Amino acid sequence: xxxxxxxxxxxxxxxxxxxxxxxxxxxxxxxxxxxxxxxxxxxxxxxxxxxxxxxxxxxxxxxxxxxxxxxxxxxxxxxxxxxxxxxxxxxxxxxxxxxxxxxxxxxxxxxxxxxxxxxxxxxxxxxxxxxxxxxxxxxxxxxxxxxxxxxxxxxxxxxxxxxxxxxxxxxxxxxxxxxxxxxxxxxxxxxxxxxxxxxxxxxxxxxxxxxxxxxxxxxxxxxxxxxxxxxxxxxxxxxxxxxxxxxxxxxxxxxxxxxxxxxxxxxxxxxxxxxxxxxxxxxxxxxxxxxxxxxxxxxxxxxxxxxxxxxxxxxxxxxxxxxxxxxx
Numbered sequence: 001x002x003x004x005x006x007x008x009x010x011x012x013x014x015x016x017x018x019x020x021x022x023x024x025x026x027x028x029x030x031x032x033x034x035x036x037x038x039x040x041x042x043x044x045x046x047x048x049x050x051x052x053x054x055x056x057x058x059x060x061x062x063x064x065x066x067x068x069x070x071x072x073x074x075x076x077x078x079x080x081x082x083x084x085x086x087x088x089x090x091x092x093x094x095x096x097x098x099x100x101x102x103x104x105x106x107x108x109x110x111x112x113x114x115x116x117x118x119x120x121x122x123x124x125x126x127x128x129x130x131x132x133x134x135x136x137x138x139x140x141x142x143x144x145x146x147x148x149x150x151x152x153x154x155x156x157x158x159x160x161x162x163x164x165x166x167x168x169x170x171x172x173x174x175x176x177x178x179x180x181x182x183x184x185x186x187x188x189x190x191x192x193x194x195x196x197x198x199x200x201x202x203x204x205x206x207x208x209x210x211x212x213x214x215x216x217x218x219x220x221x222x223x224x225x226x227x228x229x230x231x232x233x234x235x236x237x238x239x240x241x242x243x244x245x246x247x248x249x250x251x252x253x254x255x256x257x258x259x260x261x262x263x264x265x266x267x268x269x270x271x272x273x274x275x276x277x278x279x280x281x282x283x284x285x286x287x288x289x290x291x292x293x294x295x296x297x298x299x300x301x302x303x304x305x306x307x308x309x310x311x312x313x314x315x316x317x318x319x320x321x322x323x324x325x326x327x328x
Contacts, residue, residue, distance in 0.1 A: 124262030148254030232258030
């Protein structure tokens with residue numbers, strides 16, 4: 001029996017390759033067979049999403065907004081209009097996936113005016129620690145049946161790669177020079193969502209550095225053709241979860257990532273991946289992985305096992321149960 005109260009998931013949905021959007025769509029997939037679930041955007045949603053999903057656009061002046069049920073606000077960065085004060089939700093949930101303590105408190109206060117005090121969900125433990133509001137930590141759901149290791153012939157050149165949305169904040173300012181250094185060491189580098197770096201590579205991109213637009217390849221297919229996954233973001237951007245890191249781990253890739261990020265809670269350095277602080281340290285790790293297939297295999301197997309535990313059926317059932325709770 002479907003819950004009596006619908007579930008409304010609210011997010012700008014303005015970028016088909018954004019982490020918040022992918023959290024929304026994963027949550028939708030997790031819930032849609034168990035409840036009436038509606039997707040809402042307060043802005044202009046990405047056409048690549050509207051072509052695949054029914055997305056309702058909030059139009060408060062026309063009275064077009066959710067009025068009852070469970071409201072799930074994924075992200076606080078877009079703000080919530082006064083329309084919330086005209087609703088009567090059965091339950092409210094706010095997913096905080098950026099580090100903005102003052103905005104988080106204002107958002108929670110605004111949502112609380114609609115009725116029950118909102119429950120807080122944090123993207124990672126690091127995000128929870130950075131805020132003053134009590135709440136739980138919940139990983140962004142990932143389908144480990146889609147992101148899987150693949151049998152592949154060894155690449156002609158050891159291939160390091162990463163993917164993200166094509167946004168400067170998603171790339172560290174030292175990345176272009178670092179990628180060139182990897183190429184000089186005989187590696188190939190593939191960056192999907194890296195077109196923003198095109199004008200920042202010293203002397204122009206060398207032949208073994210590919211800067212691809214987001215979505216140029218399917219995410220699982222892209223990852224399955226790499227030998228190593230590298231990840232960090234701009235020095236002024238804190239990655240609160242970094243689901244692409246866990247997608248890479250699910251594909252059995254050894255991950256080499258900056259220590260500064262919410263994903264670091266899921267990486268045991270030297271066991272299921274590697275964390276680094278300096279470029280020279282990252283370079284040394286990647287070259288070790290290049291030269292030691294046994295190390296690659298061991299770290300990759302451990303990474304996959306970590307993803308399987310994190311996104312085991314029981315874990316996903318617990319996430320689903322949280323949103324369905326009290327809905328009947």
